[in-house]
C-alpha cells in the first residue's frame with residue numbers, strides 16, 4: 001500500500017469579501033461521509049470558481065498530505081486546521097511531494113488516477129489561511145500538493161487504500177517539478193526531461209516550453225539603457241494623410257546605435273510629473289546609423305503634440321526599446337498581417353528580413369482605407385521586391401476613385417478569412433498581427449478557422465488591453481482613472497499604456513492593488529511574488545519589495561504584486 005485516503009472533501013464556489021474586493025472562490029472544501037463518484041471532470045458535489053486556473057480534465061482532483069499538515073502546524077504554530085484546509089479534495093496519508101512523480105498512477109477505491117502537475121500557486125490559499133504569504137511559503141518549502149487526472153471513473157471513500165500501480169517516466173517528483181517552474185536555477189536539461197512526460201498537464205508543458213525557449217534565446221533582455229535618455233529629432237516625414245515618421249538620434253551625435261529586435265517599441269516622455277504624457281510607439285524600421293524611427297498616427301493628445309509641436313532639432317526623453325513581439329528565428333514562412341498604422345512593428349520585421357536577404361517565404365497582408373491613408377506603400381513594395389519569395393495582399397476598405405486595383409491595392413474590402421483562403425497563405429507559418437483591436441480579434445478567429453495553431457500567432461496590442469483578473473468580480477468596465485476617495489501624496493506613478501499619471505497613495509499595500517483601484521488592466525496569479533503573472537516593465541524609478549520574490553524579475557522589470565514605489569515610477573501598464 002502507498003497510502004490511505006483520510007478524508008474526501010468537496011465544495012462549490014462562494015463570494016468572499018477580501019481587501020475591499022469580492023473574490024469568487026471554491027477553496028473552502030467540506031469533509032463528506034460515505035462513497036462519492038469521481039468523474040473525469042469533477043467529484044460529485046465539487047466545483048471550481050475559476051476554470052482557467054483550476055479544474056478541468058488535468059486538474060480533476062487536488063491532493064494534499066497529512067504529513068504537510070503536521071509540518072505547517074509546527075512551522076506556523078497553528079492548531080486550527082480542518083480537512084480540506086489546503087483546498088484539497090483528497091487528504092491523504094503518505095504520497096509526499098518529494099516522493100510522488102508526475103505520471104505516477106494510483107488506484108483508490110474503484111477509480112484510477114494519474115499525477116498531472118503540482119498546485120498552481122494562487123492567492124486564494126492565502127485568503128483561506130488568513131495569511132497572505134501562504135502561496136509563497138508552499139513553494140519555498142517545497143510542499144505544493146498535486147493534481148490527479150481520472151483515468152477510470154469510479155466510487156471512492158475515506159478510508160480507501162491508495163495503491164501505486166505504475167511509475168511515471170523520467171522520475172521527476174512533484175516538489176522538483178514545482179521548483180522548476182517557480183524557483184531560480186532552471187536547467188534546460190531538466191525542462192526537457194519534464195516535457196518528455198506525457199502525463200504532465202498541457203498548461204505546465206506550455207510554461208516549460210516558454211522557459212526553454214527563453215533559456216535558448218541568447219539575446220540580452222536587459223534594456224539598452226536605464227530610464228529615459230535624450231534623443232534629438234533628426235527628421236520629420238509624412239507617410240500618409242494621418243501618419244508621420246520621426247527619426248531620433250542620440251544627442252551627442254554618436255554613430256553607435258543600441259540594437260532593438262524587430263517588432264519592439266520605444267517609449268517617449270513628452271511631459272513629466274502629474275501631467276505626464278508618456279506613450280509607447282513601435283519602431284517602424286531596424287535601428288542603424290540613421291537612428292530610431294517611430295511612425296505615429298494623429299489621433300490623441302500625445303500624437304497631436306508630436307504632429308503639431310515637435311520639429312527637427314527638438315530633444316525628447318526616450319526609454320530604451322522593449323517588447324516581446326519580435327520576429328522569431330527559423331525557416332518557417334512568415335506572415336505579417338496589419339491594418340492602418342498597426343503596420344509599424346511588422347514593417348520593422350520586413351526590414352529585418354530584407355536586410356538579412358532571408359530566403360523564407362514572406363507574406364505582407366495589409367489593410368488600409370485607401371491610397372491617401374496608406375502609409376509605407378512604396379517602402380513595403382521595395383522591401384518585398386528585394387526578397388526571394390515575397391507575396392503581397394493589400395486590401396482597401398474604401399478605395400478612392402483614383403486608386404488603382406492591381407497596383408496600389410489587390411483586394412477591395414477588408415482583410416478576412418476569404419482573403420486568406422484566396423491568397424493561399426501557408427498554414428504552418430509564423431503569424432504576426434498588429435492593428436485595431438477589433439481587427440486583431442477578427443483575424444485571430446479567421447486564422448483559427450483557417451487551421452493555424454494558436455502558438456504560431458503573435459500579436460501586439462497597444463492601449464490598455466483587457467487582462468483577465470483571476471477570480472475578482474468587477475462591477476463593470478471603467479476606463480483607467482484616479483482611485484476613488486481622493487488623491488495620495490506620494491511619488492507620481494505613471495501607467496504608460498493606460499495614459500494615467502497619479503500620486504502614489506499609502507492606503508494601498510502594493511502597486512498591484514493601486515493599479516486595480518485605478519482600473520488599470522494588470523494580470524496576476526499568486527499576489528505573492530511567485531508566479532510572475534504580474535511582471536511588468538519598469539521604465540524609470542525604484543521599487544521596494546514587501547515580500548522578497550522567490551526568483552527576482554530581470555533588470556528593468558518588476559513584480560507589481562509585492563512592491564511599492566521608492567521614487568517616481570513609470571510602469572509599462
Ligand SMILES: NC(=O)C1=CN([C@@H]2O[C@H](COP(=O)(O)OP(=O)(O)OC[C@H]3O[C@@H](n4cnc5c(N)ncnc54)[C@H](OP(=O)(O)O)[C@@H]3O)[C@@H](O)[C@H]2O)C=CC1
Nearest residue numbers: 282339340341342368369397414435436438439442460462
Ligand atoms: N505596436 C502596436 O501595438 C501598435 C498598435 N496600433 C494599433 O493599431 C490601430 C491602427 O489603427 P488605424 O490606423 O487607426 O486603423 P484604421 O481605423 O485606419 O483602419 C485600418 C484598416 O483596418 C480595417 N479594419 C478595421 N477593423 C477591421 C476588422 N475587424 N477586420 C478587418 N479590417 C478591419 C479598416 O477598415 P474600415 O475602413 O472598414 O474600418 C481599415 O481599412 C491603432 O488604433 C492602434 O491601437 C498601431 C500601431 C502600433
